[in-house]
Amino acid sequence: MHSFGYRANALLTFAVTILAVMCAMASFSDNLNNPSPTAEVKVLSINWFQRQPNGNDEVSVTLNISSNLQSMFTWNTKQDAFNGFFLVGSGSSYCRKDDRNSASQKVFVFLAAEYATPMNSLNQVSLWDGIIPSKEQAKFWVHTTNKYRFIDQGNNLRGKEFNLTLHWHVMPKTGKMFADKIVMTGYRLPDEYR
Numbered sequence: 001m002h003s004f005g006y007r008a009n010a011l012l013t014f015a016v017t018i019l020a021v022m023c024a025m026a027s028f029s030d031n032l033n034n035p036s037p038t039a040e041v042k043v044l045s046i047n048w049f050q051r052q053p054n055g056n057d058e059v060s061v062t063l064n065i066s067s068n069l070q071s072m073f074t075w076n077t078k079q080d081a082f083n084g085f086f087l088v089g090s091g092s093s094y095c096r097k098d099d100r101n102s103a104s105q106k107v108f109v110f111l112a113a114e115y116a117t118p119m120n121s122l123n124q125v126s127l128w129d130g131i132i133p134s135k136e137q138a139k140f141w142v143h144t145t146n147k148y149r150f151i152d153q154g155n156n157l158r159g160k161e162f163n164l165t166l167h168w169h170v171m172p173k174t175g176k177m178f179a180d181k182i183v184m185t186g187y188r189l190p191d192e193y194r
Contacts, residue, residue: 026076027175035071039166039182040064041111047145049157049194057157059150059189065111065128066141069168072107073135078171107132108169113150114183115162125150127164159191 002010047060110129117123127146132138163185170178 023174027172030074030076030172030175033071033074035180037067037069037071037168037180037182039067039069039184041066041164041166041184043164043187044143046190046194049190049192051155051193052151055155057152057155059157060145061127061150062143062145063111063128064141064143065166067109067139067166069107069109069132069138070135072168072170073138076172076174078106078173106171107138108171110167112165112167113162113187114165115157115160117152117154117156119154123152124165125152157189158193160189162187162189 042064044062044064047062049057049059052058108129108131111127113125113127115123126148127150128142128144129147130142132140163183164187165181165183167179167181172178
């Protein structure tokens with residue numbers, strides 16, 4: 001006859017094994033989702049383009065960012081209870097969520113300028129970021145200036161071609177965090193400072 005401790009150990013081990021198998025199946029089933037996100041970014045104006053006293057180039061741009069990331073949200077997107085506000089964007093247009101004590105799904109999204117210089121094959125400068133709290137708010141439009149300073153360590157930005165890349169990170173309930181991006185090409189900075 002087995003002791004109580006032995007039976008409890010066997011039951012706990014069996015329960016944890018079943019839970020691990022269910023989590024693995026849930027994580028695998030999320031791979032069957034084929035997301036089709038879209039994004040478009042327009043540089044409306046270059047507000048100023050200057051050389052700082054320390055020799056670094058700095059740019060301020062006004063952007064229109066529109067995106068539809070609704071296909072990124074699945075049943076496996078993590079839900080967290082939150083209190084307060086979530087803002088998507090900055091400046092004059094943003095999405096606001098004020099559902100106190102409600103559950104939400106979250107996707108972190110950011111826009112980066114990417115370019116090459118003689119010293120570095122890839123330079124990334126984050127221009128804007130936000131948290132998308134729900135599938136309903138994953139289709140958004142933001143009119144903003146760059147939220148973070150667009151500075152190059154050196155004077156490499158005059159006449160520089162660059163890409164704007166929209167990155168996102170999805171937090172799942174089970175499985176690994178998923179990250180992807182959309183690269184938009186064809187942007188160029190002025191040849192002279194303004």
